[in-house]
Amino acid sequence: MYRSGSQLRAWEWNALIDYAGQGFRRIRVDDFRAAMAIYHDMVANRAPGASLTDMDLGSPDDDTPPRTQPVEPDIVTYTTLLSNARRTRRQHLIQEAEELLHSSGLTPNHVTLSTYLPHYATRGDLSQKLDIAAVNACLWAYARNGxxxxxxxxxxxxxxxxLARHGLLPADAQPQEDIQELEDFEGITIPADLEADAITYYSLVQAYAYHGHLRPCLSVFRxxxxxPERSRGEDDGPLVPNPALPLFRAIFLGFARHGQAPDHGHIALALAQRGERPIKSAWMLEPLSALFDEFLAIPAQPDADGRDMVCPNSRIVYWLLSAFAVTxxxxxxxxRDVWARLTARFGARKWDGRVQRFRDKIYAEEMDAEFFARYSPFWFIAFVVVKVCDKPFYGQSPFSW
Incomplete structure (x- = not known):
């Protein structure tokens, strides 16, 4: 591209810098140096890779100046170099990449700051490296791993x-003790000017739902x-227009993952009679029904044309139906009642094919045991029995085993 005179763009240089510094299983010093060589070619408007080889990679005629215009490195360029340096685990290389970033005068974004986390977390020196996106990443990493x-x-x-700003801090709250505990045991110091945003709530609700903890999940939801303040997204973005919808999706997914049907009570009773510990779960139909009532009660938000802007997407609807199917x-x-109430509140939306198939199975004349087997362990058992008994096993009936 360079030899033909095509204009190279910043993202193409950045992709090459990233590729040159990737290495194999672990980035070595030589891999970082290769990435730095591509960076210097970019700054000098030389042929990509000219610093890495003695071959003539320039124009066919050495007297002809390059026909591509110089490209200025951007924040992605320096973030890529910083990421490559960090993966070498060499402090002097990280400092070299940092000095390039500082000399550029560009402002680091949350991706740039997040590249520091794996390195500085082991050093207990995170206080100057965290923004809210990086803290949310820490929260999610801890929560996702239990x-x-x-x-x-x-x-x-x-x-x-x-909470303190609005006089709502609980009497038993111990903010300074919490801060000290996090510093002492995890080596993380959260800057005093950081506050929870929408991603903070979403991450913790989703993690609690994934691990099956309904009570704290609903507590963060509440x-x-x-x-008293509307939550914002990352980078001080606009107020989240429908902050509840992602929360509902996470909790509905939790019910689909951990939910138990009412018949589980019979199994629990049978286990208790045999001296075994019965299975208990809070992810059952009653709390799900109460949550669904709150979901339907989300206030409408009309736009300039009077149309309701509150619209659950296909993923939310699918996990809602799955949760009710399981519980x-x-x-x-x-x-059918759930579907009727859903469409009465939000209208007949054009949800995706997965939701439409679910709807068709709900209203079909006959029960599709194979379809619903994935949502109910009892239908699954019945489905397997029917399938096994319906087919010979190596020429024999299952009843002759």
């Missing part, structure tokens, strides 16, 4: 300033719904 107590600690530290034992009468 360390929910640390995630909850970060959440409290981020939410306490807003926190955001009753917050009701694939009760199609109940599912």
């Amino acid at each position: 360390r929910l107590s640390v995630a909850a600690l970060i959440y409290r530290i981020l939410r306490n300033p807003m 926190d955001m719904m009753s917050s 009701s034992g694939a009760d199609r009468a109940l599912l």
